[in-house]
Amino acid sequence: MRQLGKPRWVHYLPLMNGSESGTIRSALSKIAWKLLGKFQCSVTMFHVIERLWAGLCGAPSNWTRLLREEKIDCLVGSSYASERILPALQAAANLGVKTVIVANSWKDIYSKPRVPVTPDLLAVWSENVREDLAAANPQMRPDTLAVAGSLHLERFLHLRNVEGREEFCSRVGLAPSRPFICYTAASPAAVRNEPLVVECLLKAAASCELPGRPQFLLRINPREDGKRFEPLAARYSDLVIQKPLWEWDAESDWNCALPEDTDLWVATAFHSALNVSVCSTVTLEFAALGRPVVNVCFDLPHPLPAMLSNRRFWDADFYREVRQSGYAQAAFTREDLLRLVAEALRSGKPGADPAALLPCREPVDVVVSLVERVLNS
Numbered sequence: 001m002r003q004l005g006k007p008r009w010v011h012y013l014p015l016m017n018g019s020e021s022g023t024i025r026s027a028l029s030k031i032a033w034k035l036l037g038k039f040q041c042s043v044t045m046f047h048v049i050e051r052l053w054a055g056l057c058g059a060p061s062n063w064t065r066l067l068r069e070e071k072i073d074c075l076v077g078s079s080y081a082s083e084r085i086l087p088a089l090q091a092a093a094n095l096g097v098k099t100v101i102v103a104n105s106w107k108d109i110y111s112k113p114r115v116p117v118t119p120d121l122l123a124v125w126s127e128n129v130r131e132d133l134a135a136a137n138p139q140m141r142p143d144t145l146a147v148a149g150s151l152h153l154e155r156f157l158h159l160r161n162v163e164g165r166e167e168f169c170s171r172v173g174l175a176p177s178r179p180f181i182c183y184t185a186a187s188p189a190a191v192r193n194e195p196l197v198v199e200c201l202l203k204a205a206a207s208c209e210l211p212g213r214p215q216f217l218l219r220i221n222p223r224e225d226g227k228r229f230e231p232l233a234a235r236y237s238d239l240v241i242q243k244p245l246w247e248w249d250a251e252s253d254w255n256c257a258l259p260e261d262t263d264l265w266v267a268t269a270f271h272s273a274l275n276v277s278v279c280s281t282v283t284l285e286f287a288a289l290g291r292p293v294v295n296v297c298f299d300l301p302h303p304l305p306a307m308l309s310n311r312r313f314w315d316a317d318f319y320r321e322v323r324q325s326g327y328a329q330a331a332f333t334r335e336d337l338l339r340l341v342a343e344a345l346r347s348g349k350p351g352a353d354p355a356a357l358l359p360c361r362e363p364v365d366v367v368v369s370l371v372e373r374v375l376n377s
Contacts, residue, residue, distance in 0.1 A: 048139075050116060059091035067097055074098040074375055076367075078151070080122060081112040084254055089117040098374050102367050104152045105281040109133050110318045115140060120374045123148035123367060126321060126359050148367050149360025155266050156288035157361055163267040172217065172268075173240045179345060180215040180240075182272035184282045187221050188228065191278055191310055195228055196300035197337075201276065202236045204338050212345050215240070217268060222246035222255055242268065274344040276337070279313035283328050287354040292344035293328040294337065326352035 067075070067088075075092045079085045080101045092099050099119040103109060106125045113136040115122065123146045124130050130145045169176040183198055198218060204210050218233075219242045220226035226241055233239050245261035247254065257265070269275070269285055274292040277283070286293045297314045306312060313319060314330050322328050329344075329351050331337035360366055 051118075059094050060087045063088045063091035064095065067091055067095055072097055074100060074371060076100045076102065076371060078102055078104055079108065080115050080117065080119065081108075082254065086116060089119065093117050098377075100367075100371050100374055102148060102151050103129075105150050105284065106318045106321075107281055110316075113137070118144065120144065120377070121146060121370055123370055125150055128321060129318075132317075146370055147359065148370060149358070149363035150284065151363050151367060153284060153288050153358070154364055155262055156269065156285050157358075157363075159266070159270065159289075161263075162270050163263065165271050168267045168271055172242060174215050174217065178215055179212050179273035180217050180271070181341065181345075182268060182275050183216060183218045184275060184277040184280065185218065185221045185224070185226075185229070186278040186280060188224050190313075192304060192308060193300050194278070195232055197296050198229065198239075199232055199236075200300065200334055200337065201341065202232065202239060204341075205238060206236070209338055210342055210345060212273075214238075214273065214345060217242055217272065219244060219265075219268065222248055222257075223250075273348065274341065276341060278310050279316070279319050279322070279328070283322055284357070287327050287350070287357045290350055290354050292348070292350045294340045294344065295322075295328045295330050296337065297330045297332050298334065298337075300334070322357060325356035327354065327357040 066072075072092075075088060075097055077085050077089065077099070078101070080089065080103070089099055089101075091097075099117075100121045100123070101119045102123045103125065106129050109124060109129050109132065113133065115133070115137045118137075118140055121144055122133070122140070124133060125147070127147055130147055134140060134142065134145055163171075166176050168174075169180075174180050181201070183201070185194060185198075188194075198216075201210075202216060205214055205216070215238045216236075217240050218229055220229065222244045226243060229241055233241050242264075245258045245264065247256045247258060249255075265285075269289055269291060272291060274294065275282060275286045276294045276296065279295045279297070283293050283295070295314055297311045299309050299311075303309065311332070314323070323330075327350060329340045331340055355361075
């Protein structure tokens with residue numbers, strides 16, 4: 001995308017990991033992308049070729065049979081690029097079944113900007129995201145893109161049956177009488193030395209630099225086993241590690257929360273005093289509950305190059321709505337982090353109105369109306 005003159009599209013993960021760098025495959029990939037970047041029409045051209053090929057080859061028989069036997073009028077999905085969902089979308093397209101995709105957050109758009117199978121309607125997080133996705137997919141008509149907020153925020157915007165604090169703390173191993181800070185870990189592929197940041201907070205709490213004797217609940221990333229944090233749990237009794245209840249298949253790049261994890265995560269965010277994290281969609285979930293968020297925008301033990309630093313996520317174009325809203329507070333140094341966390345523990349209030357960050361507080365109603373529009377078109 002950058003070769004095509006679209007500067008907003010930047011890789012926020014390392015381009016090659018250690019096992020692929022220097023291989024014939026990686027070298028051929030680099031040559032291919034450079035060649036494609038020389039042709040401004042390459043995005044549209046390859047989309048046309050892909051559609052023709054998919055139409056000729058057909059779609060998996062199981063999805064074709066299901067859509068026909070159940071007489072499906074409209075297929076609604078949460079991804080347009082997942083290897084698990086693409087066969088269903090292609091089958092629907094081949095059969096003329098209408099399709100609606102509701103992207104979970106800004107991350108979906110910026111991690112996979114290409115839309116292989118054009119749906120009848122694709123709903124995204126905000127107007128900024130809609131404009132960016134349209135620029136990356138010239139084959140899509142403007143009326144196929146809409147703004148609908150995010151369905152995954154529904155449980156945070158409209159709380160129901162949240163587990164009580166006593167029961168929750170007893171289940172996860174926390175003292176209900178003391179506040180706890182929820183630290184949500186980033187993907188190990190995206191950041192470096194994150195355990196050092198967590199230990200920075202643990203040391204500050206142990207030396208009484210943070211008010212209220214806070215505890216720490218560290219929710220590891222769904223795409224890891226958490227071993228990098230185990231030494232900290234062995235040294236600090238006020239640290240509890242929470243493993244998300246997610247289905248993860250690394251080979252097919254499938255990562256999805258199980259139903260029981262939604263209840264656990266809502267209760268975790270609801271009962272926490274604040275969130276500390278490298279910039280991510282977690283900010284949205286805590287904003288929906290009105291909880292303070294402090295984003296880690298520095299590196300330990302030493303500053304890293306710009307394309308590896310935690311700061312790059314704060315400066316990223318996809319995070320500009322958070323910056324503009326003023327909701328999350330950015331910590332650019334260790335001193336910033338401890339000061340902002342201490343202030344949040346004392347006040348218990350976010351830095352700005354959550355409404356400034358959440359463009360839609362009724363995402364379900366919006367999506368239902370969009371599906372009705374597609375069915376009636």
